[in-house]
Amino acid sequence: MRLDGDQPVPLRRDWTGWLFVLLAVAAVTGVLYANGERDGARYIARPHPVAPPADVVPDAPPMELAPVTEADARAQNAKIALITKGFVAARPFVYTGGGDAKARARDCLAAAMLYEAGDDARGQQAVGQVVINRARHPAFPKSICGVVFQGSERATGCQFTFTCDGALSRRYSDAAWQRARNNADLMLAGGTYPAVGLATHYHTDWVRPYWSDSLEKIAIVDTHLFFRWPGYWGTPGAFRGAVSGSDGPVAKLAAISPLHAIALGLPTDVAPADANAAVGEARVVIGAGAAAGRDTIYTQLDRKAAPESFVTTALRLCGDKPYCKFMGWTNPTLKPDSDAMTDTQRAAMSFSYLRDDKAGFEKALWNCSEYKRDDTRQCMKR
Incomplete structure (x- = not known):
């Protein structure tokens, strides 16, 4: 109420200004929210990822993570539907080469299995199956070592993070390394891990790769989630590539694999630590x-x-x-x-x-x- 002359009259409020303020606040909030979404929250999986064209080989995106907390990543990953329709186990794979080439492929695969899954047989076999699936798929290199070390020349953006984040400077025990090599030998001799099917991608449930939205989640092994491409490129017909049986040496493995060191002309008795202690040679x-x-x-x-x-x-x-x-x-x-x-x-x-x-x-x-x-x-x- 206010005085107008001698007579009290009702106070009439002009809401136009307040409405403008509210709209402005809403607009700013929307922009901030959108930016926040762009930085990670928007990477909540789409219910139906779009299948890439069947006549164009899809690009293999690097492992780059959205900046979200572990708790948010787990919550978002849990919302991704598990696709069971069309789930098919991979066919057995037998490495066609022999001698040093096979041994080098074995050590590349063993390194991926050990550094990605630790000294755990089931996890190692799951990783090994993904590597073999990739080697058979036209979107990836056609050799075991080529798949494992794809993109490792970059500081970031490699396909398997252990190849470019300095993890190879760590040393597992001789016994753990040999167990991984034994598991790799089994995978290269026809062993399979049916639980992950034709998965070509995976990640732990506490991270959120940018590519998660475009793929189908098809398996869960402990804390790891496994994915395939939707559409044709995730079906058995896409896994038609012939895998090379002549894997060459990889410099990044020379410190732990004498076979790679020898092929590169490097001495096996020189390593960051004593060679006998490092690789048990x-x-x-x-x-x-x-x-x-x-x-x-x-x-x-x-x-x-x-x-x-x-x-x-x-x-x-x-x-x-x-x-x-x-x-x-x-x-x-x-x-x-x-x-x-x-x-x-x-x-x-x-x-x-x-x-x-x-x-x-x-x-x-x-x-x-x-x-x-x-x-x-x-x-x-x-």
Whole structure:
């Protein structure tokens, strides 16, 4: 109420100004919200990702993360629908190459499995399946090492973050590295991990890659989410690429894989840390049989080396030979120079490796009285 002359009259309020203020505040809030959405919140998955054209190979986006908190990422990831329609397990894959090429591919795959999933067999197999799926898909390189280290020359934007974020400077134990290599061998020999189907992408549930909106979530393994392209490029028909069987060396693996170091002309006894401690490489004395180019190698092994490293030594010395028999002793006085060995010498053998490509056979065995193995199938029979 206000006075107008002597008579009190009702106060009439002009809401025009207030309405303008409210509209301005709403506009500013909308802009700020949109900016916030652009910085991460907008990456809530679309209910139906758009399938790329079937006649154009889609680009493989790099692993770049939206700036959201772990809690927000988990909440947003949980809202992504799990697509089960059309889920198909991958066909078994057998690496076509042999010798050093196969061993280098094995070490590339093992590195991805170990550094992406840690020392966990199930997680490693899931990662290994994604790598193999990518190698078969036309959107990715056509070799195992090419897939794993795609984009690793960049400081950011690599496909697997461990290849460009400095993670390879860390060292896992010799035993963990060998377990990863064994798992990689299984994957390259026809082993599959059906739970992730034809997934070509994955991430942990506490991050939010920018590409999440454009793909279909098809599997969950512990804290990892697995994705495929919608439409044709996520169907079995798209996984038609022939995978190379001649993987070359990768410089970033030289410090932990002697096979990559040798192919690059780098010494295997020089690394950021002592090579024997870093990769468990055994020091050897090669017998006359190998020096003469024969298929049987008699070797003195370093008793202090990790027993898993004997496999690396055998693969390095056997090279590309289709047939190779490798036998090693840690006791130099009992190491023979030919197959004409005594029963005592044979019983003292510490490790053996036999490869016969013609028969499709490859086996590594340890003397379990000298080196205990968790899997008794790896023990020499006495």
